[in-house]
């Protein structure tokens with residue numbers, strides 16, 4: 001099995017490290033040509049969604065990635081990755097990949113709570129998972145067929161829709177590999 005990690009900007013190395021810990025090979029997607037490589041799943045890392053979206057357009061990667069996701073490629077998106085997938089961004093007309101029927105609010109916790117650690121988050125199918133939020137978004141609206149996997153203080157921070165698993169926090173930053181394992185077990189086997 002091989003997992004491709006979008007590597008144009010942001011925290012892609014951390015995701016690769018988790019995959020390597022789990023004994024899974026990774027490749028980096030840095031240019032359109034890399035999409036011709038053989039891979040079974042995709043990770044969209046955290047970072048800055050505006051920069052990532054701009055680079056994906058300039059590198060002609062946005063549409064091929066959208067097509068692959070629409071055709072069933074399993075994808076794990078974290079933080080900025082969730083924003084890239086969202087069909088709508090609150091207060092903004094920009095849509096990047098737009099395959100996930102949710103509305104997200106960017107930098108949604110205000111200045112004081114820009115970054116925080118939430119130790120007691122419950123993730124459906126995984127259990128209590130330590131959640132690291134960094135200038136994170138949350139989901140303000142989700143279509144009925146989107147499954148809510150995690151909420152923190154009433155705000156949706158983890159969702160699943162068909163082949164797409166998206167979280168507002170950073171499961172790649174701690175030592176806990178269970179969300180990545182959950183992705184591999186439920187989406188790739």
Ligand code: GLN
Pocket residue numbers: 045046047048049050078079080081083106107134135136137
């Ligand atoms: N604030 C970033 C954005 O809007 C997301 C932050 C992150 O990925 N940690 O894209």
